[in-house]
Amino acid sequence: MGRGYDATIDPQLLRQVEQAGLSRRSVGATFTLRSPTIDESLSPAQTNKIVRKILERIERQTHCKPKDVSVFPNIQSFAIDAPPSFVERLLRQPEIDSAVANEQAEDLLIVPVDSYEVSVEDAEEHVEESPKRGGRRRR
C-alpha cells in the first residue's frame, strides 16, 4: 500500500494530498506510530515524545508548521491538519506505521438496514412467529 512508502497509507489520503497540493488547501490525516515490537506498544509518554520529535524534524525540513495537532497517547496515534507537503513528509518518516485520511469519502457508520418504532407496555406475550430475514412484522 502506498508505493515508495514504508508505512501503510490510505489511498484516499494520497489522493487528498495530491489534490490539496494543487490548491494549497491543508490536509487532515491520522497517523499511528510503529510499535517497538509486535507484542509491545509505546507508553503515552513515549508517544508524546516521538510525535514532538517528528513534527519538529519536518518543520525544519519544510519550513512550515501544521495548523493543528491532536495526540492520542493511549493508542500511540495522532491527528494533524497541515499543508500537503508537510503531510507528505510525515508519510515518509520511519516512526510512522500507518496513515489514514481524516475525512473519508464514505460514512463510517454501519447503518441499520431496517428500523421502526415500537412501544413497551406490560402486555400479553409477543407473537410466536418472530420476524425472519425481511419477513413479516406484527402490526
Place this chain on the structure above:
Amino acid sequence: MPDIPEPVATPISEAAIADDLGTFMPSAALGSEVVNVELDATGYAQVLVVLAAGVVRDSSALVESIAPRGRGTRRTAIQSESQLGLVPELAGLERYFTLPAASQDSALANEGLYSALQGVRKKVRTGTPSERRKMLQDAAAAVETEVPKVRLYPNLNVMLGTVDRSGFLGLQSDLRVQEVQAAPQISLIRPTEVAPAEKRSGLTWGLERISVAALWDAGITGSGVLIGHLDTGVDASHPALAGAVTAFAEFDFLGKPVANARPRDSGAHGTHTAGIIAGRKVGNTWFGVAPAASLASAIVIEGGNIVARVLAGMDWAVGLRVRVLNMSLGLRGYTPAFLTLSRLLRGRGVLPVFAVGNEGPGTSRSPGNYAEALSVGACDSGDAVADFSGSQRFARPNDPWVPDLVAPGVAVMSCVPGGRYAMMSGSSMATPHVAGLAALLIQAAPSATPGQIEKAIFDSCTLPIGMHPDRGNRGIPDAVKAFVLLTGSPLPNLSKTAHATPQQGARPVSGGQKSTLRKNSRKHSRKVTSRSLRTKRVPKRTKRS
C-alpha cells in the same frame, strides 16, 4: 501531557509545492493501489475494466443481439461468458477473470443453493433415504447457480469481474484495456419504516437466544464492568439507561475533546446499541444483555466520516480502562491502516468487538474484518444468517473467515432518544449482544484477558442446522456455556434468600421461586440442553487467542 508547540501556518512557495508533488503518484494509479490492497488481503479483487476507445465498435447492435435468459436465473441481458464470445474484439479477455469460492457472486449463489436445500430439507419428512436424496438433488438442479465470471456493459464500455494477481497484471498489459480500477462498492439501501405501536414483554428474542438470563439468575449482570461505546452518542436520560452512562465525551474535527460535553445522541443508533449492551428493565421488558454494566459512551460519528473522532474516542476509552470496546462502524472493504490500533487495544487489555458490516456475502468492513477484532455478523430468530450480514474470506493463516460469529441482529428491540423504543436490524445490533456478553464474563472472571474472554465466547458457539459456516463461521454464542468454559465451574446456585439488586433495573434473583420473567418469556424459546442436542456439530475454526 507535555506541551507541543502551538502550530502556525506559514505560506509555502510554489516551487516547494511542485518539488514535493514530483514524488506523488498520478491519480489513475491510486485506483490500482486499492486493487493491490484487496489482492494482498484476500488474493482476489473485484475490478472495473475500462476498455480502450473503439474496442467495442457497435454497442447498440451488440445489446440487441444478446437475449435475456428466462426467469429464475442470475443472467441478465448483458452478461455471460458465452455472450462475451459474441464480441470478437474482446476474445480472450475472459481468461483474466476468475470466480473464486470466496467472491460475493459465489457467496450469493451458494447462499441461494444452500437456502433452497434447507427449504427442501424442512419439507422432507417421509420416504426412504434414497427418495429424500432424490428430492434434494432435484431441488439443487432446479436452482440456477451458475454465475458469470465477467459482465460486459457495452453501452458503458466497461467490464466488471473478479481477478487474481495474474489476471490483474494481464489486464493491465492488454492493449484493449485502458484502465483497471477497483470496482465501486454499492451498498444496499432499505426503507426505514415506522409501524403502529406494538406490545412487547419479557426478554427480547436476542437475550433468550444467547441464554443470558441464567447468568442473571446467578447474580452476573455486568456489575462493575465498564464498556466503551463509540457510536453516534447516547441519550443517557432515557429510562432504560438510567445510571448506565458513567462517562461521556465528544470530539471536534481533529479529535480534541469538546469541553463540558453533555450526553446526547446525534441520531438514534447509539442509544439503540447502548440499550442492547446495558439497557435496564423497562416495565416488564428486558433488552440489555448486561443490565448492571456501565458505559463510557462517546460521539465518534456525527456526519459520520471523521477518523480523528474515532481515534479520539478509542484513546479516551482506553484511558478510562474499559474492558470491552463496542464499535458498530468501519470502512467498506479491507484497509490495513487500523491493524496496529486493533493490536494495541488488546495489548491494553481491551477486547475489540466490531461489526462486520451490512453489505452482504463476500463483503466486510475494516477494522471488523481483522483477525485482531472479534467480528460479529447478524442472525435472525430462525437461526439463519441475515441476508445483509457481511462475510468474507481472507488470505491469512490465522482466522481467515469473518465474521467470527453471529448474534441476534434482526428486529432487535432497544431504546431510542426521547424515551421511545424501536426495532432495528443490522450487524450493529448483533455486535452489542456480544459486547454485553463479554461484560458478563468479565464480571464472572475479572482477571481474564481479552483473549481468554474471546476464546470462551468462541468455544461456546454452536452452528445451528441450516447455517452455513462460510456465513456464520462458528455460529451463535451461548452465555451459560461461555461462563462454564471460562470459569471451569457450573453456574452458582444462589441461596434461597432473595438478593438485593445494587443497581436499578438489575434483574431480581430469588433462588426458591421461578422468575416471572421466565413465565412471560416467548413460547418458542429453547432450553440450552435441547438446543445442544438439536444443533449440528461442525469442526470449529481455529483462531489465535
